[in-house]
Amino acid sequence: MTPFESIKIRPLSKGDVDAIVQIDEKVLGESRKEYWERKLRLTNDKSSQISLVAELEGKVLGFILGDVSGWEFGVPDTIGWIDTIGVDPAYQIKRKDLPLL
Numbered sequence: 001m002t003p004f005e006s007i008k009i010r011p012l013s014k015g016d017v018d019a020i021v022q023i024d025e026k027v028l029g030e031s032r033k034e035y036w037e038r039k040l041r042l043t044n045d046k047s048s049q050i051s052l053v054a055e056l057e058g059k060v061l062g063f064i065l066g067d068v069s070g071w072e073f074g075v076p077d078t079i080g081w082i083d084t085i086g087v088d089p090a091y092q093i094k095r096k097d098l099p100l101l
Contacts, residue, residue, distance in 0.1 A: 012051035012063060014040065019053070019060035023086045039065075050080070062087035 017040055021033045043049045043065060054062045065083040 006056055007061065008055050009052055010055065012040070012043075012053050012065075016040075016053050016060055016063070020063055020086060023060070023062065023088045026089050027086065056091075060088075061091045 017036055020040070021031060021036050024036065025031045043051055050066045050068060052064050053060050062085070064085050067081045067083060068078065069081065
C-alpha cells in the first residue's frame with residue numbers, strides 16, 4: 001500500500017478548525033484563528049459549499065474549500081469553484097520527478 005492509499009478524504013467538520021489554523025500558520029507564519037472561525041461559519045451556512053479534509057491516521061494534512069455555483073456571462077450553475085487549498089508543508093510534495101497520479 002502506498003502512502004496515498006492510506007489518506008482518508010472526508011467532509012470538513014467544525015472540529016477541524018484548529019487543524020486548519022495550524023496548517024495556515026505553518027504556511028503564513030501567523031495565526032488567523034478568528035478569520036478561519038468566521039470563514040468556516042459562513043461556509044457551513046451555504047448549502048452549495050463543498051469542503052473536504054485529507055487525513056492520515058487521524059491527523060488533518062490538508063483541506064479544500066469550494067463551491068458549486070453559476071457565474072456571470074452564461075456560465076452554468078453546475079460549475080465548481082475552488083476557494084482555498086491548504087496542505088501542511090510537511091506533507092507537500094515538492095519533487096518534480098514524481099509521476100502524476
